[in-house]
Every structure is written in C-alpha cells, then in structure tokens.
Amino acid sequence: MSSRDAELIERWQRGDASAFEDLVRRWQQPIARFLYRFVDSVDVTRDLCQEVFLRVYHAGPRYRENGAFAGWLYQIALNVARDAGRRSRHEPVSLTSQEVPDHRAASEAVFQQEETARLIAQAIAELPEDLRLVLVLRHYENLSFEEIARITRTPASTLKSRFAAALTRLRIRLKELGLGPEETEE
Amino acid sequence: MNCSAIRNRLPLLLYDDLCPVETANIEKHLAACAACQREFEALQGVQQNLGLLAAPTVQIDLTRFYRRAAALQERGRRRWRRLAFATVSAAAILLGCVLTLRLEARVEGHQFVLRWGSPPEGQNVVAPPAQDAKPEIARTVEKLPVAAATEEQIRLLSELIHALADNVQSVERREQQDTAQLQTRLLALQHQNAQRWSALERTVESLYQSVQKGE
Numbered sequence: 001m002s003s004r005d006a007e008l009i010e011r012w013q014r015g016d017a018s019a020f021e022d023l024v025r026r027w028q029q030p031i032a033r034f035l036y037r038f039v040d041s042v043d044v045t046r047d048l049c050q051e052v053f054l055r056v057y058h059a060g061p062r063y064r065e066n067g068a069f070a071g072w073l074y075q076i077a078l079n080v081a082r083d084a085g086r087r088s089r090h091e092p093v094s095l096t097s098q099e100v101p102d103h104r105a106a107s108e109a110v111f112q113q114e115e116t117a118r119l120i121a122q123a124i125a126e127l128p129e130d131l132r133l134v135l136v137l138r139h140y141e142n143l144s145f146e147e148i149a150r151i152t153r154t155p156a157s158t159l160k161s162r163f164a165a166a167l168t169r170l171r172i173r174l175k176e177l178g179l180g181p182e183e184t185e186e
Numbered sequence: 187m188n189c190s191a192i193r194n195r196l197p198l199l200l201y202d203d204l205c206p207v208e209t210a211n212i213e214k215h216l217a218a219c220a221a222c223q224r225e226f227e228a229l230q231g232v233q234q235n236l237g238l239l240a241a242p243t244v245q246i247d248l249t250r251f252y253r254r255a256a257a258l259q260e261r262g263r264r265r266w267r268r269l270a271f272a273t274v275s276a277a278a279i280l281l282g283c284v285l286t287l288r289l290e291a292r293v294e295g296h297q298f299v300l301r302w303g304s305p306p307e308g309q310n311v312v313a314p315p316a317q318d319a320k321p322e323i324a325r326t327v328e329k330l331p332v333a334a335a336t337e338e339q340i341r342l343l344s345e346l347i348h349a350l351a352d353n354v355q356s357v358e359r360r361e362q363q364d365t366a367q368l369q370t371r372l373l374a375l376q377h378q379n380a381q382r383w384s385a386l387e388r389t390v391e392s393l394y395q396s397v398q399k400g401e
Binding site: 036124139163168 | 193194195196197198200201203228229231232233235236238239240241242243244245246248250251254255258259367371
C-alpha cells in the first residue's frame, strides 16, 4: 500500500471526512474495473462500487493499519461481487450482455474492435470464478501473486497454476472464437 | 524440462513471474523449440487481446453515498433497539417469574432441584430432637442460604437489566453522533455543490456577456 493511503486512512480514522472522500476518489476506478469483470453491466458495477465503499465506511473504524489496505479493499470487493452473483444467480456470469454502443455510426474498425472486445469478455466470463479472479487481479490490477495470495487466502503456487490454466484456456477459447494468432498460421 | 513442463511455465514467463535462472532456461528452450515458441507467441496474442477490454469510468456520487450510509445506520440502529428491547423484556419476564413464583434452582448432591412457591409449612421449623436429629438440623440449615442465594440471583438480574439499559443508551448515543456527523458532511457537500453551481452560473453569464460584446 502506498504511504498516501496510510496517511488518508489515519486522517479518516481521526474524523477527517474529506480523507475518506480522497480514498474513494483514489480507489473507485480500480475497484470498478475489478467489479466489471464479475458483473454484467455498467449500472450494476456502479451500484456495487458504492456498496464496496459503504462496507469500507462502516468497517473503517475497526480497520487496523498494517500496510494491506489494497488487499483489504479487494477482499471486500470480491465479497460484494460474490454476494451480487448469488443474488442475481446468473450462471455463468455473463459479460456478453454488456451494453454495446450503437454501431451504426461507428466505423468498420471501431466495430471490429468492439466485436473483439465482446468476444474476449465472453471468453473471460466463461472461465470458472477461481481462474477468472486470479487472471483479473494479475493482468488488470497488476497485483503480484503474493498480494493475490493474501486477498484470496490461497497459496501463491496454487495461484500461479491457476493463472497458467486461465491463460491457456483463454488461448484455446479465443482461437475457437477466431481470435487466435495460430488461426492465421494454420 | 520437457516441452509440457515448459508450456506450463510460459504464462509466468510472459508476466515476468519467474526467477532469472528459470527465465534464462526457458528462453534457451524457446530458441531451440519452434512448437513452444509458437505457443509463447499465441499467449502474447492473448495478453494483447486482454488489453483491448476497456472498463467503464465510474464516479461515486458522494452526496448519494452519504445519504445511503445515513439510511443504513438508521436501519442498524432500529435493529439494535429492537434486539435490546427483546433482551430487556426477556430479562424482565425472567425476573418477574423468579419473584412471583419464588423460583429456586440448585444442584443438590447428584440432582438438579427446581422449586417454586413457599416451602411447605413447618419445613423451616427446627424439629424436636429425635434419634435422627442431626441430619434434620443439617437439612434445615441448608435451606437458610437458599433464600440468600435467591436474593443474590435477583440482585444480579436487576444489575444485568440496568447494565443492558445503559449499554442500549450508550450505543444509541454513539449512533446518533455518527448520524449527526453524516448529516453535517452531507450539508457541507450540498453547500459546496451550491457554491460550485453559482460559480458556474457566473462564469457562463460572463462568457455570454463577452460573446455578446464581441458580436
């Protein structure tokens, strides 16, 4: 965790509400990005993001600073995403139904890029949750396996195996969907 | 390492998660093995594709956030009040039962004794000395601390109820302080928003006037 987070938490715990607001501004985008890989719409992501910070707000006074704020925050976000998944009972959680903008005005290149993004989202959504989680935290959030291990309470060696499995599955699935580089070679 | 073992490590090589020695070994293998090299390039393609997936921009509305936090706090307070009320009621009922029924519970020898009402007449009266006078006196003397124990139980229950009531009051005071803080923050935010809005209006107005002057 950066010293900036530690400083903000300290100020917030002393009763400075603006420090909490700074924390929200600092972390809302990474948390939204993380949640977006587990839910199926921007609106749901926005609501869940608020839910994460509400939990942080209520649990804040009990938080003990130990340099693991990011891990604590992602842990809360993961619990919120899981609760939302249980509530909605979407199986598999579908990213394929993400809001797709109107393509009519878009150029062919933009349309192609959006279609590619849609297929990638679909391939990620089809991954089992444990593989998806490690993929999202390693690739999109750029966390180390040791940090992910603290968040998920899973050994780093297991996470490395899961990450390798996730990437391999994605390679195979993207190839099936016509996005693999081998397809052009074969 | 054979090709299968190498391929399992390729995703970690791609994300620089291997130690320098292992990295060097695998890179050496890749230079000599076309199939593994193709697999590695395919994984690089996956990594690039993952980068195409954008995430939405989310900005939390702090005014709405504080309003929701206050509502949740209020709901929590109501729940706590209901729980405290139920606990105090249960304790009061228990105390009432103890007092009216003159309940008495104790372990005697190898048995648990639950007794209510007044003891049978004459039980507390010391019997005239007889052959088995010694055990009878002992039983009567045993009864004497029972009344004291009941008094003690009542006193403890009464203290418990008072402690619970104090606890409820302190929790409620704390919750009220939290809610007041939230409301203050909410008002401050609203005030800030109003100030920003009027500043924006002034800017727009001056821009409009300068545009009109320019024309």
